[in-house]
Amino acid sequence: MAEEMDFGTSNTGANEESLRMVSSQPIGNEPVSDEELRPHVLDGFIGQPRLKAQLQLFLDAARKRDVPPDHILLAGPPGLGKTTLAMIVANELEVPIRVTSGPAVQHAGDLASILSSLDTGEVLFIDEIHRLPRAAEELLYIAMEDFRVDVMVGKGPGASSIPLTLPRFTVIGATTREGMLPSPLRARFGFTAHLDYYPHEELEKLVERSANVLGVNLDAGSAHELALRSRGTPRIANRLLRRVRDWAIVHDLIVVRPDDVKEALALYQIDSEGLDRLDIAVLEAIVRNFNGGPVGLNNLSAMVGEESETVETVCEPYLVREGFLIRTPKGRVATEKAWRHLGLTPRDDVSKLF
Numbered sequence: 001m002a003e004e005m006d007f008g009t010s011n012t013g014a015n016e017e018s019l020r021m022v023s024s025q026p027i028g029n030e031p032v033s034d035e036e037l038r039p040h041v042l043d044g045f046i047g048q049p050r051l052k053a054q055l056q057l058f059l060d061a062a063r064k065r066d067v068p069p070d071h072i073l074l075a076g077p078p079g080l081g082k083t084t085l086a087m088i089v090a091n092e093l094e095v096p097i098r099v100t101s102g103p104a105v106q107h108a109g110d111l112a113s114i115l116s117s118l119d120t121g122e123v124l125f126i127d128e129i130h131r132l133p134r135a136a137e138e139l140l141y142i143a144m145e146d147f148r149v150d151v152m153v154g155k156g157p158g159a160s161s162i163p164l165t166l167p168r169f170t171v172i173g174a175t176t177r178e179g180m181l182p183s184p185l186r187a188r189f190g191f192t193a194h195l196d197y198y199p200h201e202e203l204e205k206l207v208e209r210s211a212n213v214l215g216v217n218l219d220a221g222s223a224h225e226l227a228l229r230s231r232g233t234p235r236i237a238n239r240l241l242r243r244v245r246d247w248a249i250v251h252d253l254i255v256v257r258p259d260d261v262k263e264a265l266a267l268y269q270i271d272s273e274g275l276d277r278l279d280i281a282v283l284e285a286i287v288r289n290f291n292g293g294p295v296g297l298n299n300l301s302a303m304v305g306e307e308s309e310t311v312e313t314v315c316e317p318y319l320v321r322e323g324f325l326i327r328t329p330k331g332r333v334a335t336e337k338a339w340r341h342l343g344l345t346p347r348d349d350v351s352k353l354f
Contacts, residue, residue, distance in 0.1 A: 037210050037238050038039055038084045040091050045084065046209060047202040047234070051193050055085070058191050059092050068121045069093070070190025071171040073129075075178040079235030080195040082174040083127065089172060090123040097123040102131030111136045112149050120167035129173035130180040137185055142186040144171055197232030197321075200224070210238050216245045221258040229265055231274040231318055243268060271339060273322065278306065278315050278343075283324060286334040287342055294331030 016302060039045050042056055055072075062069035072089065090097035098114065103113050109227040111132075126132070130142065141148050148168045173189065175181060188194075198206070207223040207230075226244065230237035247264035248256050262272075269277045285303040286293045301308040304314075316332075319325040324338040339346035 021321060025075070037213055038087060040207075042088050042090065045081065045088060046206045047198050048081070051195065054191070055193060059089065063093070065266050068095075068168050068170045071188055072173070073178075073181075073189040073192040074172065074195065075185065075192065076176070076195030077197065077233070078176050080197070080232040081232045081234055082195060083125070085193070085333055086123070086172045086174065087124040088168075090125075093121070093123070093170075095121045095123055097125055099125045099127070100147065102129050105132055105136050107133065108135040108139045111139055111288070111349070115139075115143050115149055115166055115169075118167060120170045121169065122167075122170055125172045128176070129176045129185075130175045130177050137182060140171070141184055141188060148206045198230075198234060199232070200227045203227035203230050203232070203234065203237050206234050207237050207241055210241050214241065214245055215242065217317060219255045219257045222256050222261050223257045225261040228272055229270050229274040230306060236274075240265060261327040274318075275324075275341075278304070278310075278318060279324075282311060282315050283334055283338045283342060284318065286325070286332060287339060290347070292334035292339070294328050295333075296331045299334060 015016075022088070042052055044053060051125075053262070058069060058072075069089075074085055075168075076082060086099075087097065096119065098118065100114060100268060105114075105126075114124065139149060143166060147168055149164050149166060150162070155160075178186070178194075204223045204227045207226045209217065211218045222244075224337075226237060226240055227279040229240060244256060244261055244264045247260065251260075253260060273278070274285075282300065285300055286295055289303055290299075301311045304311065304344050316325060316327075319338075320327065322337075323335055324341065325331050325336060336346045
């Protein structure tokens with residue numbers, strides 16, 4: 001139970017998303033890169049069966065027509081495999097891939113330079129495409145549809161626009177916030193793929209595959225324990241597997257048993273539902289200090305010693321999705337599941353709320 005775990009003090013003022021083991025954001029200093037764990041063909045990609053079938057048909061048709069495929073938009077929460085799928089598409093088509101991101105493109109000229117250097121059939125992968133500057137978006141509209149860019153020569157009244165024809169290429173855009181994409185840009189994509197969170201069964205298969213790549217010998221049930229704590233996200237599953245591997249190395253374990261997984265992840269304050277220190281702190285504050293709620297966001301964030309934005313964007317989405325928390329017009333309310341998870345008996349009126 002959660003009350004048996006010592007969650008210590010909060011890291012007030014720190015970048016909480018980068019500190020959390022269960023963060024779905026990539027961490028740059030991982031000793032084993034995600035690239036080593038990525039499959040290189042679509043058949044090796046675990047999960048998302050409907051999306052895989054759609055994408056396979058899409059690529060097969062392009063190959064038979066012997067033309068680069070239409071532009072592809074990959075949408076979904078972070079850590080589900082959008083970058084991996086982009087790499088797979090380029091590998092399946094046997095073409096080079098150019099990688100950039102929305103925040104890296106500061107000006108339209110930066111994007112024009114990239115586009116003008118593309119070869120026929122090449123894939124341009126733009127991560128976080130919804131964060132492109134407006135001028136770059138408008139440039140990309142034309143390039144995606146007409147395969148040309150207009151290069152401005154000169155300044156002031158004497159400036160002129162010279163159209164530059166581009167070879168046919170494929171843009172793969174990845175976004176965690178599809179709603180922030182302007183409609184004209186979204187309309188240029190011929191295929192949109194939505195990635196969903198993984199069920200435990202698919203995460204188990206993914207953990208087993210990654211364990212083979214990393215050389216970790218998992219006993220029966222160990223992959224299941226890891227999958228339960230991975231919040232439906234492959235990136236988190238792989239990160240937790242690495243930490244379990246570290247535990248096995250330090251303790252000279254030849255085979256990692258389920259109890260070893262539990263001990264290793266308890267050290268990192270991750271419980272059986274994938275909740276970490278911040279998640280438990282939020283639930284504890286609502287249940288113990290506010291009698292289950294409702295409680296406003298500012299009061300809640302002050303109680304757990306974190307910024308309100310951290311609580312709202314980093315912590316709450318998973319708690320709401322898993323049924324530990326609901327948002328009401330009056331504030332946040334802990335569900336009966338949250339009370340039970342903390343080892344407490346819900347107050348009499350909690351079950352009537354849901």
